[in-house]
Amino acid sequence: MNRPLKPKHLLLAASALALLAACSDTNETPVTDTDMTETAQTEASEPAQAAEAADAADAADSYIPVAYEVDGQTDADHLWLEEVEGEEALAQVREWNARSLDRLKADPRYQELYDDALAILNSQDKIPYVSYRNGHAYNFWQDETNVRGLWRRTTLDSYLTDDPEWETILDFDKLAAEEEANWVFKGANCLAPDYTLCMVQLSDGGKDAVSRREFDIETGTFVENGFVLPESKGSARWLDENHLVIAQEEGEESMTTSGYPRNVRLWTRGTPQSEAVLIDQRDVGDVGYWDGAASVVEVADGRDAIILYQFKTFYDIQMSWVPVVDGEPQEPVILPIPAKSNLGAPFKGQMLLSLNEDWRDFRSGDLVSFAWDDFAEDGEIADVHLVYSPDERSSLGGYGVTADKVLVAKTTDVKGSVLAFDWDGETWTSEPIDLPANGAASVGATNPKESVAFLNAEDFLTPDTLYTIDTSADDLSPVAAKSLPDWFDAEGMVSEQFFATSPDGTRIPYFVVRAADTEMNGENPTLLYGYGGFEISMNPAYSATRGKLWLENGGVYVLANIRGGGEYGPNWHQAGLKTERQRIYDDFIAVAEDLIETGLTSPDHLGVEGGSNGGLLTGVMTTQRPDLFNAAIIAVPLLDMQRFHKLLAGASWMGEYGNPDDPVEGAFLRRISPYHNIREDADYPEVFLITSTKDDRVHPAHARKFAQRMEDQGHDFLYYENIDGGHSAAANLKETANRLALQHVYLLQKLAD
Secondary structure: OOOOOOOOOOOOOOOOOOOOOOOOEEEEOOOOOOOOOOOOOOOHHHHHHHHHHHHHHHHHHOOOOOOOOOOOOHHHHHHHHHHOOOHHHHHHHHHHHOOOOHHHHHHHHHHHHHHHHHHHHOOOOOOOOOEEOOOOEEEEEEOOOOOOOOEEEEEHHHHHHOOOOOOEEEEEHHHHHHHOOOOOEEEEEEEEOOEEEEEEEEEOOOOEEEEEEEEOOOOEEOOOOOEEEEOOOOEEEEOOOOEEEEEOOOOOOOOOOOEOOEEEEEEEEOOOOOOOOEEOOOOOOEEEEEOEEEEEEEHHHHHEEEEEEEEEEOEEEEEEEEEEEEEOEEEEEEEEOOOEEEEEEEEEEEEEEEEEEOEEEEEEOOOOEEHHHHHHHHHHOOOOOOEEEEOEEEEEEEEEOOOOOEEEEEEEEEEEEEEEEEEEOOOOEEEOOOOOOOEHHHHHHHOOOOOEEEEEEEEOOOOOOOEEEEEEOOOOOOOOEEOOOOOOOOEEEEEEEEEEEEOOOOOOEEEEEOOOOOOOOOOOOEEEEOOOOOOOOOOOOHHHHHHHHOOOOOOOOEEEOOOOOOOOOOOHHHHHHHHOHHHHHHHHHHHHHHHHHHOOHHHHHEEEEEOOOOHHHHHHHHOHHHOOOOEEEEEOOOOOOOHHHHHHHHHHHHHHOOOOHHHHHHHHHHHHHHHHOOOOOOOOOOOEEEEOOOOOOOOOHHHHHHHHHHHOOOEEEEEEEEEEOOOHHHOOHHHHHHHHHHHHHHHHHHHHH
16 A cells, blocks of 8 residues: 555654654655664673573473474574575575465466456555645555556645546656666655755665665756765755755774664765764664664754664664754754653654653653753753553554644554644643544644644555544544545454453453354464564554455454554563563464364464564464464564574664573573474474565575475475565565465465365
């Protein structure tokens, strides 16, 4: 779906991040999951560590033991598969691909599923989600004709009609053909208030690393002798027409161990990038700077401020203000706010701050504010004001700032609603926005300079509806602007919420989508989906492809809201960090067992699916409880939990998973690591591993090494590695349709036949 970047989220990119939704930041590209994390180092002495390791080993006796030191179970077995484009590695990949594709594509259902998926993905009836600024609605669009996509715009009045008149800004199919490059559009950052000069981000094959080029929307051309940054992870934000705040790879020793830039610089137009002035430099062991980690916001009286988000770890952020005097950046001034918090856009002189830890008189999960001018005057924050505080069943689901209101999405037992908040100079007040209940409600595109905002509502069986709202009006009733068609026949289907009980007594919510007349005979093909990490919530959502390819074919879909996510706020996430992570897997197992106990399904008809961190989840399910499932989709996964910190962005995730080199955390990770727990004498379901050669976030070696170990031990598996595609494992809509068809053929073969 063509959705805008949500202001509170980056990707693996970043419900935990909530980087600034600055008025200069624009992006019409969809965001998937966020798999960045932190580098954690321990300070304990060796004797203390040894004692803790022994305690951890004793406490972990209930876990499945690891056959780690026996032949065929060492880290060094398959290191050759870590060479991303190595000749031997790719030869093995092609062999696995051919073997798997020959079987799956030979199934007569493949072509029908592919055609159905591609028709949905290419449909002209998709909602063209937009960002709105300076009188124009901007959208990134892909269809059958525009495989790589169009960046385009129209007026708001035209957008609200049934047939908008679009003006093409940039045709990426044409650009790719002209430059003989596999360009994938990764968004654009445009200069306020006119938004005509933009830094366009181009990815080779879908990688996270992008090339950045200055583009003039009014002329429709790249700016001659304009700002150009070569391929790199990092960031580029406008300070003004002649200055960029950049974080960029600069050669040897310029990147952290996590693979992100260490340096932030102020680059002046017309000067070599090598002469850009250093603003800040991070330690090599810090996570570093990624996209949006340095932002420019208008804080008061039209004054712009550079705000740095210095990610010492994924969850510990040092936020600083960089004053600029006569074009020269001054020494950063550290904001006296918690390291586990997310600074948001300014509103009527107040800076918004969401808390992931207790601070002063406020709780983790609260949204608070403070006056920027008070801080700028003496570097202190005297008064902090409560904006919104969730109860034990609720959480902050994100927010957006307009010229008139702060729109806050909240969830209660994973069901969404939206509130509009205002600041009168002393206190915050709120009123509810009237949206459909019992589904997901989210805040879409907002802009601190505009009164137009977009909201979205959906549930499993009700297609998305995009609403507009005028936040300057007395009546805040949303107006339906666009809706999806009914892409699958939901007649006679129901969506229900249940709760399973995890071993520690925690109630775990999950949703079941099924036919109303489903018999509880244990024979229903059932797909259980989960993620469980990085404080990313799994909310009710209408999936046209899931409905058409799975539900219409008699499948049951289950979404588990396990710990590690953000469904109940930061504490729900933090309950499964590092050595507490088994809780997440126990939650998922509890849901699976509940589905079997109720008679909805049985192990022969139950499958699991997850991607990225969710691929780790389904990998763990495969090695810990293979008796519960007959299928497992393990997509773009982490599976080698002893070396993940040495592969691509892996070091940045140690705040989530722990440090493999730490005696205590390493011992735990060894016990859950799917790659190290494959056993020759175990009876595993035939799993389906999916990854991408061009994924520069989660290394394809995770899937490769897992497959090779299964092959070494004689276990059956399917494998598909897309040579392009990045972390989504698909670089265009045809590849996406192909992946979806392959997955659903597999599920039907394993669970329904």
